[in-house]
Amino acid sequence: MKRLIFISIFVLIFSTFSYSQTQKPHKAISSSPAFAEIILRQTEVESELEEMLVSYTEEFPKVKDARYELSVLNKSLETINRVKPEEASKLTSALGKLFVRRARVATDYWLLKNRYDDKHPQTMRAKKKLEIFDRAINKIMN
Numbered sequence: 001m002k003r004l005i006f007i008s009i010f011v012l013i014f015s016t017f018s019y020s021q022t023q024k025p026h027k028a029i030s031s032s033p034a035f036a037e038i039i040l041r042q043t044e045v046e047s048e049l050e051e052m053l054v055s056y057t058e059e060f061p062k063v064k065d066a067r068y069e070l071s072v073l074n075k076s077l078e079t080i081n082r083v084k085p086e087e088a089s090k091l092t093s094a095l096g097k098l099f100v101r102r103a104r105v106a107t108d109y110w111l112l113k114n115r116y117d118d119k120h121p122q123t124m125r126a127k128k129k130l131e132i133f134d135r136a137i138n139k140i141m142n
Contacts, residue, residue, distance in 0.1 A: 025081045028088035035080055037096025041103065042073045068110050072103040079141070095140050102133035 029035055049066040056063055076099040080091060109126040116123050 025077075026085040026088075028085040029081060029083060029091065032080070032088055032091035032096075033093035034091035034096035034099065035077070037093060038073055038076050038080065038099050041100040042070065042077075045069050045073065065107055065111060069103050069107040072106045073100075076100075076103060083141070090140055092140075095137070098133060098137050098140070102130070102137060105129050105133055 025035065045066050049063065049070070052060065052063050052066065058064070058067075080099075083091060105126065109123070109130050112120070112123045112126050118124070118127075
């Protein structure tokens, strides 16, 4: 059990550092409010995940949800990272909050898709919510 916990912590730390080492954002990007919002949520999810891994395995549903949300947040950071430094002014706190909420909605949609089929009313509602967040983000980013 201790070995499993150690391995889980090692994987989590490695995945966090692997992002930071492979993609160094420009100073204008990494100091933006949007970047900070996403990092804040990422830190909260990682902290919750560490707490869960003390008592649960990787197969526990909430652990899987947290891992999925972290992957969505990492993709959000990659998206922000692609912004040209001269366009960093669009990386506002509101955009960061949109990315964070989009990650939660995407996680809910992923969970519903795994539980029900695509035609289920709850799945369809979650997909529409996700599309709304995507449109709002694209409106700001483009």
